[in-house]
Amino acid sequence: xxxFDTATLxxxxxxxxxxxxxxxxxxxMVGPFGGVTAACLLQAPMQHTARLGDPIALTVNFAAALAxxxxxxTARPVRTNRSTQHWSMELVQGGDVAASASAVFAVRRExxxxxxxxxxxxxxxxxxxxxxxxxxxxxxxRRYDMRFTRGPMPEPFDEQQQPDSVSELWVRDDxxxxxxxxxxxxxxxxxxxxxxxRRRKVVPIGTVSLTTYxxxxxxxxxxxxxxxxxxxxxxVNFRNGYFDQSAEVWSDAGPQLLASSHQVVYYRE
Amino acid sequence: xxxFDTATLxxxxxxxxxxxxxxxxxxxMVGPFGGVTAACLLQAPMQHTARLGDPIALTVNFAAALAxxxxxxTARPVRTNRSTQHWSMELVQGGDVAASASAVFAVRRExxxxxxxxxxxxxxxxxxxxxxxxxxxxxxxRRYDMRFTRGPMPEPFDEQQQPDSVSELWVRDDxxxxxxxxxxxxxxxxxxxxxxxRRRKVVPIGTVSLTTYxxxxxxxxxxxxxxxxxxxxxxVNFRNGYFDQSAEVWSDAGPQLLASSHQVVYYRE
Numbered sequence: 228x229x230x231f232d233t234a235t236l237x238x239x240x241x242x243x244x245x246x247x248x249x250x251x252x253x254x255x256m257v258g259p260f261g262g263v264t265a266a267c268l269l270q271a272p273m274q275h276t277a278r279l280g281d282p283i284a285l286t287v288n289f290a291a292a293l294a295x296x297x298x299x300x301t302a303r304p305v306r307t308n309r310s311t312q313h314w315s316m317e318l319v320q321g322g323d324v325a326a327s328a329s330a331v332f333a334v335r336r337e338x339x340x341x342x343x344x345x346x347x348x349x350x351x352x353x354x355x356x357x358x359x360x361x362x363x364x365x366x367x368x369r370r371y372d373m374r375f376t377r378g379p380m381p382e383p384f385d386e387q388q389q390p391d392s393v394s395e396l397w398v399r400d401d402x403x404x405x406x407x408x409x410x411x412x413x414x415x416x417x418x419x420x421x422x423x424x425r426r427r428k429v430v431p432i433g434t435v436s437l438t439t440y441x442x443x444x445x446x447x448x449x450x451x452x453x454x455x456x457x458x459x460x461x462x463v464n465f466r467n468g469y470f471d472q473s474a475e476v477w478s479d480a481g482p483q484l485l486a487s488s489h490q491v492v493y494y495r496e
Numbered sequence: 497x498x499x500f501d502t503a504t505l506x507x508x509x510x511x512x513x514x515x516x517x518x519x520x521x522x523x524x525m526v527g528p529f530g531g532v533t534a535a536c537l538l539q540a541p542m543q544h545t546a547r548l549g550d551p552i553a554l555t556v557n558f559a560a561a562l563a564x565x566x567x568x569x570t571a572r573p574v575r576t577n578r579s580t581q582h583w584s585m586e587l588v589q590g591g592d593v594a595a596s597a598s599a600v601f602a603v604r605r606e607x608x609x610x611x612x613x614x615x616x617x618x619x620x621x622x623x624x625x626x627x628x629x630x631x632x633x634x635x636x637x638r639r640y641d642m643r644f645t646r647g648p649m650p651e652p653f654d655e656q657q658q659p660d661s662v663s664e665l666w667v668r669d670d671x672x673x674x675x676x677x678x679x680x681x682x683x684x685x686x687x688x689x690x691x692x693x694r695r696r697k698v699v700p701i702g703t704v705s706l707t708t709y710x711x712x713x714x715x716x717x718x719x720x721x722x723x724x725x726x727x728x729x730x731x732v733n734f735r736n737g738y739f740d741q742s743a744e745v746w747s748d749a750g751p752q753l754l755a756s757s758h759q760v761v762y763y764r765e
Contacts (some may be wrong), residue, residue, distance in 0.1 A: 281538040283704065283705075283738055284557070284704065284705040284760050286554075286555040286573075286598065286705070286707060287602055288553070288582050288598050290574060290575040290577070290582040291575060291577065291578075295599055297507060305557075305559060305586070305593045305596050306559040306560060306592065306593050306594075308559070311704065312558075312760070313557050313593070313596060315584075315596055317574070323583070324574045324575050325746075327574050327582060327598055328582055329555065329557050329596055329705075331704050331705050331760070333737070333740070333762070335706075335736045335737045336736065336737055337736055338736055338737050338763065338765055339695070339734070340734050340735045340736055340764060341694070341733075341734045342734075343660060343661060343690075343694070343730065343731040343732055343734070344731075344732045345575055346735060362523075364558065382732065391612060392612060392764060408522065421612075423666050425610070425612070426608070432513065434558070435552065435553065435580065435600050436552075436553040436555070436598075436600050436707075436709075437600075438555060438705075438707045438758060440732075440738075440740045440758075440760045441738075442733050442735045442738070444736065447604060461612065462612040462613075462614045463612055463709075463744070463753070463756050464610075464611050464612060464613060464711050464753040464756065465608070465609050465610045465612070466609045466613075466711045466752075466753070467604045467606055467607055467609055467713065468602070468604045468607050469602070469604070469607055469709075469711070471709045471711075471756055472740070473758075475732070483735075484732070484735070486648060487732050487733065487758075489555050489707065489709075489742075489756075489758050491552060491600070491709045492619040492736075493580070493602070494607065495607065496607055496608060
């Protein structure tokens, strides 16, 4: 079984509840990597018997650091329309809410479509680039094969402040795994906190809210299979303890936008 | 009383509940303008007795079109930490959930701060620009004084597709009103659906999820007072029935980023 499937495995319980367990393969500095927590919160409506369509939007609010161990997710279909469905989720650990989330699912139909944002062009392919070093990094970073063309994790953290925090990289699961919605939700949180790239300094941080919009449908994800996707991440603004960052995830063919993602992050100092 | 205050007036009921009423001054094509609904959903935790700090993040999921008339919002503090507080909200009308929402509040402290996104520079001031025409537009557009320097609402809708959907404009409440968090939350939804700008064509649309990050604290909002703010909006991607758009709202002095906002919108055709 792929470590991601182990980490997002949910046992269906009665009354819209699902039991999961944190996974050492995706451990972060403290508790699990937030991307996998987001994936678990999406997985609950994905495997709920009332599910309609595929995910369009997911918002996860991280209310507290998860402890390693068991958790229970409640996933409640708040409203089901003809082609859309709204979900509300909560992750409880030790009697307290550690994360809350919401999702919109929809049945899509073919319409006029067009990109507006564009990916960087003429990047060297992932096969020609070295993999980002892993020494001294938390376990979850080993589960992503990252090959940067711009804005890698600073090595060393020399506190030489940069003019921007833009990163561009090829990234996929390690071991390779066909992309699906939970894996894409998790990957959208794999872009390092922009403050590390901008300041080349490690400060205490924690994502407080993460929103991902899914542009890919299931067919587009199947076509992507397990090949590297192109990620672009940048900060928007840093101010008095909170900054936000945005990311785009592009297919390698086309390229087509698979997801766009935004998060607001607490920082100290 | 300012029409915005009338439209966002909530009567506190027992058990974390608040009663509000849609307002003809902010009527949209069908039901109320979504920005004011978002503001009402933020207003509930703002006036809740358990409130800690100021808003950092707000996500609103529009599950159904609101009908004109009364509604009840439930605002529940999901988790309160030392300096952050997580909220979950639901807006119910006629026994059904019409919108769900979440918010993160926080007590900020002064830290290293820096912009990364930048506003357009050398724009003519609002006093030198004509106000956007209102004829034939829904009532809520009269409640915003909009002065475009780029990407206005197409006039006429001639279906000449544009290369992008970027808008830049000065905007403030009409009549002028000192900016506060609910007004900023509402203003972040005042950028027309990007598909109208891009395609110069009216198609049926509806925002399904809206996320706003507040970079301003109360002091910065007080300093902005009732002067025009600078808004920049653009689409990210349009695909098979859903597109997303992002906006930034800048102060006129500095300028400083007051809020960044993202939404995913359903469209037909």
